[in-house]
Amino acid sequence: MISQGSEIRAKDGRAPDVFSRDGWVAMRQYREAEEVDVAVIGTGAGGGVVAAKLAEAGLSVVAFDAGAFYRPLADFASDEREQDKLYWTDDRISGGDDAIEMGSNNSGRAIGGSTVHFQMVALRFRPEWFQARSRLGYGRDWPVDWREMWRCYDEVEDALKIAGPVTYPWGPKRGRYPYRQHELNASAQVLARGAEAMGVDWSPCPISTVSAPRGKSPPCVYRGFCKIGCSTNAKQSILNTYIPRALAAGAEVRDLAMVGRIETGSDGRATGVHYHRDGEWRFQKARRVVVAGYSIETPRLLLNSSSPSHPQGLANAEGLVGTELMVHSNHAVWGVMEDEIRWYKGPPSMAVCEHWNYDDDKDFHGGYAFMSQGPLPTDFATSMVKNLGVFGMELRRRMALYNHMAGLKIVGEVMPTPANRVELSEETDALGLPLPRITFRFGENDRKLSDHALRFMRTMHEAAGARDIFETAGSAHLMGGCRMGFSAADGVVDGAGRAFSCPNLWIADGSVMPTGGGVNPSITIMANATRIAGHMIGAIARGEG
Amino acid sequence: MTSPPRRYPDYDVLDKRDSPSWDDITRHVVAGRLNPPERQFFDDALWDVLIALCDTIMPQPDRDRPIAIWIDAALAQNRTTGTRYDNLPPMREAWKRGLAALEAEARLCHGRPFHDLAQDAREALLKAIDREEVAAPEWNDLPPRRMFREVLANEIVRVYYSHPDAWSEIGFGGPASPRGYVRLGPNRRDPWEAEESAATRRSAEP
Numbered sequence: 001m002i003s004q005g006s007e008i009r010a011k012d013g014r015a016p017d018v019f020s021r022d023g024w025v026a027m028r029q030y031r032e033a034e035e036v037d038v039a040v041i042g043t044g045a046g047g048g049v050v051a052a053k054l055a056e057a058g059l060s061v062v063a064f065d066a067g068a069f070y071r072p073l074a075d076f077a078s079d080e081r082e083q084d085k086l087y088w089t090d091d092r093i094s095g096g097d098d099a100i101e102m103g104s105n106n107s108g109r110a111i112g113g114s115t116v117h118f119q120m121v122a123l124r125f126r127p128e129w130f131q132a133r134s135r136l137g138y139g140r141d142w143p144v145d146w147r148e149m150w151r152c153y154d155e156v157e158d159a160l161k162i163a164g165p166v167t168y169p170w171g172p173k174r175g176r177y178p179y180r181q182h183e184l185n186a187s188a189q190v191l192a193r194g195a196e197a198m199g200v201d202w203s204p205c206p207i208s209t210v211s212a213p214r215g216k217s218p219p220c221v222y223r224g225f226c227k228i229g230c231s232t233n234a235k236q237s238i239l240n241t242y243i244p245r246a247l248a249a250g251a252e253v254r255d256l257a258m259v260g261r262i263e264t265g266s267d268g269r270a271t272g273v274h275y276h277r278d279g280e281w282r283f284q285k286a287r288r289v290v291v292a293g294y295s296i297e298t299p300r301l302l303l304n305s306s307s308p309s310h311p312q313g314l315a316n317a318e319g320l321v322g323t324e325l326m327v328h329s330n331h332a333v334w335g336v337m338e339d340e341i342r343w344y345k346g347p348p349s350m351a352v353c354e355h356w357n358y359d360d361d362k363d364f365h366g367g368y369a370f371m372s373q374g375p376l377p378t379d380f381a382t383s384m385v386k387n388l389g390v391f392g393m394e395l396r397r398r399m400a401l402y403n404h405m406a407g408l409k410i411v412g413e414v415m416p417t418p419a420n421r422v423e424l425s426e427e428t429d430a431l432g433l434p435l436p437r438i439t440f441r442f443g444e445n446d447r448k449l450s451d452h453a454l455r456f457m458r459t460m461h462e463a464a465g466a467r468d469i470f471e472t473a474g475s476a477h478l479m480g481g482c483r484m485g486f487s488a489a490d491g492v493v494d495g496a497g498r499a500f501s502c503p504n505l506w507i508a509d510g511s512v513m514p515t516g517g518g519v520n521p522s523i524t525i526m527a528n529a530t531r532i533a534g535h536m537i538g539a540i541a542r543g544e545g
Numbered sequence: 546m547t548s549p550p551r552r553y554p555d556y557d558v559l560d561k562r563d564s565p566s567w568d569d570i571t572r573h574v575v576a577g578r579l580n581p582p583e584r585q586f587f588d589d590a591l592w593d594v595l596i597a598l599c600d601t602i603m604p605q606p607d608r609d610r611p612i613a614i615w616i617d618a619a620l621a622q623n624r625t626t627g628t629r630y631d632n633l634p635p636m637r638e639a640w641k642r643g644l645a646a647l648e649a650e651a652r653l654c655h656g657r658p659f660h661d662l663a664q665d666a667r668e669a670l671l672k673a674i675d676r677e678e679v680a681a682p683e684w685n686d687l688p689p690r691r692m693f694r695e696v697l698a699n700e701i702v703r704v705y706y707s708h709p710d711a712w713s714e715i716g717f718g719g720p721a722s723p724r725g726y727v728r729l730g731p732n733r734r735d736p737w738e739a740e741e742s743a744a745t746r747r748s749a750e751p
Contacts, residue, residue: 077574078567078720081707088627095631103627186731221725224718231568231722339731340741344718346729377717378706385698389675389690391602392668393547395702400550402715403741437631 044113046509047292048238053533055249083228112239138365143495164206188351194464329412335466366413367518497532597660
């Protein structure tokens with residue numbers, strides 16, 4: 001019954017039924033010697049969407065993921081330490097002045113990728129961000145029309161049945177969210193009170209957990225363990241939305257299958273993927289390859305796929321693979337409330353303020369959203385240790401105020417910078433693959449943004465009645481590393497996700513984002529993958545793919 | 546030393562073990578947590594340092610829940626966090642070198658092993674390390690603060706707050722599946738949640 005995540009489950013013509021404790025659904029399978037239409041690498045926010053969309057368009061699809069195929073009802077414990085199994089915990093070498101913390105912060109290793117443990121915040125980009133350079137004067141323009149993204153956001157929000165408010169205060173006029181908003185927990189009410197005291201807008205946060213029954217998903221019961229995996233299936237993740245769709249449409253999913261290298265022929269085209277599964281290296285032939293391993297594994301795979309036709313690594317003719325890696329700054333203020341807040345109840349971020357994403361009267365580029373918080377105990381305790389150096393009885397006494405704490409934390413836009421990047425190190429992992437080496441440093445604009453946010457949130461938290469306020473710094477999410485561009489000199493892939501220097505290779509994950517925006521990236525990655533899948537299907541139908 | 550917090554004196558999260566707040570996998574996982582394995586990774590010398598370090602970072606005058614053994618178990622499995630800072634060695638080596646440097650620092654500053662120092666001397670030593678004020682050559686190129694916060698203290702604190710007694714101590718609801726919560730607003734409490742003692746309820750003092 002207990003899975004340690006080491007058991008291959010998608011095989012013998014069946015895959016786990018994620019809505020059951022031990023059931024199965026039928027799965028079509030493809031022979032390795034059979035050249036499938038598309039091999040998709042990664043089944044998270046990008047790859048999961050692409051696999052489902054391409055399979056539904058009638059293409060033969062095999063989707064690979066290094067992680068395990070979990071059934072949430074039976075496999076996800078209400079326990080932080082156990083649920084570390086959802087993260088990518090293989091060593092990644094992290095350096096630079098502001099070295100990024102990897103692992104739980106920004107990675108997933110499971111069918112469904114990091115959406116299995118994401119915070120479910122579903123905010124759209126501000127339309128101008130798709131032309132950040134030409135309209136706002138920073139970063140890069142996306143080779144993408146925001147109105148096309150808007151249609152894709154509509155599709156994704158419906159696919160996830162996002163629960164949100166009737167009217168959302170920021171951005172262009174939009175339709176209703178598919179499901180009604182959730183009742184606000186006490187933690188969210190602190191943000192609301194502070195915002196109202198300051199006279200700035202706030203909103204119930206649109207989130208990806210259902211507020212009413214949906215198919216086999218029951219409504220959210222506010223158990224509060226969203227960030228370590230939802231054990232009731234109320235959360236709408238890739239694992240319990242797009243993956244079942246992909247399987248039903250005839251895609252094969254290979255779990256615990258680590259792709260180490262994409263093979264290319266003498267004409268430079270991709271011919272298939274080398275992957276490690278069940279103790280051995282194997283090869284799947286494919287007419288096309290879609291990479292969706294996110295901002296570390298995608299560059300790592302491409303750089304490790306050099307060949308005579310791609311001597312610097314696949315799709316790296318211009319040396320751009322791995323560059324302009326971005327995070328979100330994730331700074332926060334925390335304080336003690338007289339009320340009992342009990343922030344462990346409900347999704348962690350039920351209220352949001354996007355004021356500084358839409359107000360341009362500020363001394364820095366980019367924007368930030370901030371949200372109410374509800375960290376689980378070890379998450380909160382370790383953030384105090386790492387930021388404040390608190391330990392001993394002082395830590396125990398501060399942690400005893402857990403039920404009286406409230407916090408506000410940003411998702412802050414970080415400028416794309418060439419020196420922030422992913423490379424291959426000399427060291428190799430257990431499979432013989434080079435470890436990724438990550439270099440990161442916050443720039444001057446990034447510091448101005450987080451300073452501004454900390455000042456603003458401290459004022460708001462005080463207005464809400466918080467005392468003994470302290471601050472923490474950090475980062476979350478990953479974007480960039482294989483950005484979309486307008487030309488081969490400007491990006492790794494074009495606006496349709498296709499590599500400039502390898503015509504049957506696409507990238508469809510967060511690594512293609514030219515800028516990061518000031519909102520959680522998952523739904524933008526999903527919308528962009530929806531868009532890329534649509535362009536792929538069109539190109540294939542026209543005989544151009 | 547100040548006294549341990551007692552805001553929820555009548556609450557024991559384990560009382561809910563057979564209630565709808567706990568599911569099978571959580572019962573299984575937490576039962577395992579209450580049964581520590583045998584030591585496999587650390588030798589006797591480093592084990593003494595680790596025990597004393599755990600007692601300093603998470604002092605437990607009121608009880609004695611094992612912490613060090615879970616760190617030993619994690620390292621025996623070569624469990625990692627996904628982050629290897631470029632100025633730290635791999636996890637197993639980081640722990641060995643970090644504990645050895647701490648021990649060397651204690652002997653250099655006090656002429657005695659770390660585990661022989663009084664609690665306040667141990668705390669002062671750790672605070673000095675956190676300020677990067679170290680003298681022992683064993684530190685070599687190790688970054689003291691990062692070693693202390695990100696490796697040693699981080700994992701010790703994680704283990705402490707993974708124990709049900711720690712959840713009870715802070716009034717955390719603990720496992721909650723399939724039953725979650727109904728009353729979400731401020732000062733609202735479901736019957737299966739911890740009740741705070743009247744004495745501390747309006748006080749910021751733990």
